[in-house]
Amino acid sequence: MDLFGGGARVLAMMEDFVQTVWPELDVWLTSTVDQWAVIAVQGPNARGLLAPLVEGVDLSNVAMPHMSVREGRILGIPMRLFRVSFTGELGYEVNVPADYGLAVWEAIHRAGTRYGVVPYGTEAMHVLRAEKGYFIVGLETDGTITPDDVGLSWAISKSKSDFVGKRSLARAAMADPDRRQLVGLLTGDPSIVLEEGAQLVTTANYVIPTHSCGYVTSAYFSANLDRPIALALVARGRARVGERLFIAMPNASIPVQIVNAVFIDSSGGRLNGQPQ
Numbered sequence: 001m002d003l004f005g006g007g008a009r010v011l012a013m014m015e016d017f018v019q020t021v022w023p024e025l026d027v028w029l030t031s032t033v034d035q036w037a038v039i040a041v042q043g044p045n046a047r048g049l050l051a052p053l054v055e056g057v058d059l060s061n062v063a064m065p066h067m068s069v070r071e072g073r074i075l076g077i078p079m080r081l082f083r084v085s086f087t088g089e090l091g092y093e094v095n096v097p098a099d100y101g102l103a104v105w106e107a108i109h110r111a112g113t114r115y116g117v118v119p120y121g122t123e124a125m126h127v128l129r130a131e132k133g134y135f136i137v138g139l140e141t142d143g144t145i146t147p148d149d150v151g152l153s154w155a156i157s158k159s160k161s162d163f164v165g166k167r168s169l170a171r172a173a174m175a176d177p178d179r180r181q182l183v184g185l186l187t188g189d190p191s192i193v194l195e196e197g198a199q200l201v202t203t204a205n206y207v208i209p210t211h212s213c214g215y216v217t218s219a220y221f222s223a224n225l226d227r228p229i230a231l232a233l234v235a236r237g238r239a240r241v242g243e244r245l246f247i248a249m250p251n252a253s254i255p256v257q258i259v260n261a262v263f264i265d266s267s268g269g270r271l272n273g274q275p276q
Helices: 007-021 046-053 098-115 122-131
Strands: 036-042 069-074 077-082 091-097 180-187 199-201 214-222 227-235 244-248 254-259
Touching: 036 046, 036 098, 046 091, 046 098, 091 098, 122 214, 122 227, 180 214, 227 254
Parallel strands: none
Antiparallel strands: 036 091, 069 077, 077 091, 180 227, 180 254, 199 214, 199 244, 214 227, 244 254
């Protein structure tokens, strides 16, 4: 369980369910986060880098597709390998017992010199994920946002008779056509990086107080696009792609265009190691 990905909150919620909703279940919950080290290897050469180091796992797209997990060994060390990506690139997350974490990281880094591998930080990851329209819980979501609001209606089961949250999703407010939905924003002036939290209005000549139709959740300069990009939650956002709105700022309004939340690689080819 990843404590940095909200694992502590998930553990607390599961404990609440076990104790108050299904106390008849013979279940014990514990976090094992301290027992594992995780090394993310991302980019079009990730498969080529890892393949010589891994034993017992076929890394091909057919044998190990995106969002799959396998068990094997890396450098002789027991490993759980996840084919996942928060960068939009071909990616793997190598999970090994924590005592081996540094040694495996150093070995992967040495093996990657032939590909020009470099460590990347949180800010780089945030920009890459925003370019792909991947949301961060707590930035693009809060207690009011549903899976459909961020484009994940496909992930909601249509066949299960019940699941946690199903009753809430059936409420009338969840189907309100004016719900805020995740979209992308591009500024008319490509030198302006928007401020996170800035409010969106429908007219440049607004008078305070005025109605906000959404707000900026994330904003960065995209190296891939060589211009600023932003993600926002906007009322009826998906139906307004192409529409012009304005960012309300103290001294002037900033015109922006609503675009799809996926700025690059909308076909998903990079997830399979196909440069776009």
